[in-house]
Amino acid sequence: MRADVSVILPIIKLGEEEKNLFANAITGVSTQKVLPKKVILVIPKNEEIKKELESYDYPENIKEDILIVENENETDFCSQVNLGVENVETEWLSILEIDDVYSNIWFDNFVKYSKAYDEVDTFLPIVLDVDVNNQFIHFTNEPVWARDFSEKLGFLDNDALLNFPNFQLSGSIIKKESFVGVGKLKPSIKMFFNYEFLLRMTYYDKKIMTIPKIGYKKVNMREGSLFWGYKNNESDKIDILEQKFWFNTSKKECYFKADRGIKYELESV
């Protein structure tokens, strides 16, 4: 049996470090107790990356399920994911970041929980956040199981999210129809695009539940990662004022399904 899920793995570049990370991420998919149906690798228009991934020695059990999609336009994280979603033919999709890894029980639990909770549009995993040395930092997505955190135990709602924004979308399994229905990820939103998307999902009454199982391991602040770049890369750096701007903007923009191409303006903070 396979889970009716397509994994979307956006790849921006593929240096030596990314190749190792990619191998880990792929192993994490192939060692699932229940496998997903498809793995969609979204890459920039780059012959070298394409060649590398086409000739990669994929594990036998997922070899036939790999789809490589080239993005000829913007290759930011959100655009890569959105293009991946366009190629999804399964009912559900899941976003896998290159430096992260699924736990082997994740899709098995998705199957169990999606049968039991057929009203749910997004299943978040409990994320095991580790540092670059693989040391435990904290869990993420778990607070919904704390008493009185949200209206319904285990579920994330708009009010709870407005009070506590620290939820992660990577690793979660989302109904394609719902993802597209609320307008996909917004590439114009920096840093808080996950938050804005979750706010939008809950605002449009999409049901979000955390499966109380460790389903995803996330490496925090790996050098060269997107969020490391927000803090350390001169070209991508986002200072505290801009962070506040994007945070507040997320709360305002979540009412709109379309990406309205918001740009950072200092005076509007």
Next chain:
Amino acid sequence: MDKVEEILKNLNEGIEKLSNKEFSIYFFVIDTETTPVASVSYIYEQVKILTEAGYNAKILHEKNSYKDKQLPFIKNWLGEEYSNLPHSSIEDKSVNVNATDFIVIPELFANVMEQTVKLPAKRVVLCQSYDYITETLQAGKSWLDYNITNCITTTEQQKEHIKGIFGNKLKVDIVPVSVDDTFKKPTKPKNPIISILTRDQRDTVKIFKTFYLKYPHLKWVTFRDMRGMTKNVFAKALEESCVSVWVDDIAGFGTFPLESMKSGNVVIGKIPNLLNGWMDDKNGIWVDNTNIIPDLLAKFIQSWLEDSTPEEIYQNMEETVEKFTVENQVEKAKEVYGRIIEERIEEFKSTLDKYKNNNVEEKVD
């Protein structure tokens, strides 16, 4: 009719009544003042079993007020099939106890055993909690001193303990506790909730506070104190949770861990002072020190979050709880009460024989 003839007639009638189930079995219960108590639920279960077996079994309570407050609570807690069982009040003085009747008295009530010593009925002690045996018993007094020679308990270990105290003159039978189908595995996956039941509520507080202090990354895991719930709510709460914690040093049987097992919960429990016969090293996580429960709980929660709890423990739990079926309890209850009634008939017959023989000798003289 002379006195001997009258006695002979009464004895014959008594034998007939006993043989035809034309007598009452009164089960004395305490008014728990609307608090669910497992031992009271066991007594109601006995009355239900015997009623269904065609006996005239009744709940015997002390005050008339029981019907106003406690009975609606019983209905809510255990259900209508229990609250509708026959009830009699001592206070309204309508209870007419005969030599063919039986009074079943919980072990705690040595005062009731003493007060009822002159009643003609056969009295039986129902001992669910060995720890309460000497609670109200006068120093130097035994149940045998109150002419009580039969006792019913719930485990082999309690039986041995009771015999060790009162000696072999006391006949001790076992009617085990059952875990009925109100307790079942959930249809939905379980939640990260800990069901906790401790005899001393301070243990509950100590365990969850220590757990949250030592394992702050698990602060989101909810503890649910299982006190004071109706049976259905209690069963539902067990279904939803993923693990149970149990501390009860003086437990005679341990219904809560078995109900937890039937609901699919691994139990982390303190080994009680008296073993209960069903605990082994494979059907739960049993410790002899309450202080390590928060640590074991954290380890268990971690393994549950990773789906790495050994499957073997769940299989052993199932095998353990399978032994405590309602059918088994019904069968044993019928057998034990049936035997006590048979013994009563034999007592009547033996007395009858004595009178007949004495009578013959008198005539000869």
